[in-house]
Amino acid sequence: MRQGTGMLVGYARVSSNGQSLDIQNEALAKAGCEKIFAEKMSARSAKDRVELANALDFVREGDTLVVTRLDRLARSVGDLHRIIEQLTDKRVEFRCLQQSDVVTGTSTGKLMLAVLGAVAQFENDLRRERQAEGIAKAKAEGRYQGRKPTIDPDEVKSLHEKGLGPSAIAREMGIARASVYRALAA
Known part of the structure; x- marks a missing residue:
């Protein structure tokens, strides 16, 4: 090589x-x-x-x-x-x-x-500051919603109540098992 x-x-x-x-x-x-x-x-x-x-x-x-x-x-x-x-x-x-x-x-x-x-x-720090200021302003004006949830916790809980385990729920929904645990804990 x-x-x-x-x-x-x-x-x-x-x-x-x-x-x-x-x-x-x-x-x-x-x-x-x-x-x-x-x-x-x-x-x-x-x-x-x-x-x-x-x-x-x-x-x-x-x-x-x-x-x-x-x-x-x-x-x-x-x-x-x-x-x-x-x-x-x-x-x-x-x-x-x-x-x-x-x-x-x-x-x-x-x-x-x-x-x-x-x-x-310095440029990276300025970019982060501008982004944070923009988010704060949008929140204050009620325009910032944040990121939409990628999973529905109710759907996770429903599948769990039907007897599916976290691994099976993760496979079924195409999400990580850690996401299943977080949804169940919420």
């Missing part, structure tokens, strides 16, 4: 199942990545991102981890610095295609990485 050192290893991520990884995968392949790790996962934290963990485990001294955009790797400065620290400890460089100055092998690249990471986190 590996052919010596100096390998370009790509990492691609989109936030939801409705998004496509194709554009990132193509850009990483065009940049010369011999192996690409890709996943559909939210980026609030690097925790629980299996393919990112696999990529970080895979890279070896002399390799370069490549992403298309910085926000594909991390949204928080803390996560970004932890990931870069892991790469640095392994003597692996980091490169970002759309922010071409971000190459951790140079002092300027390290500075750009810190600045861009802080900007990305």
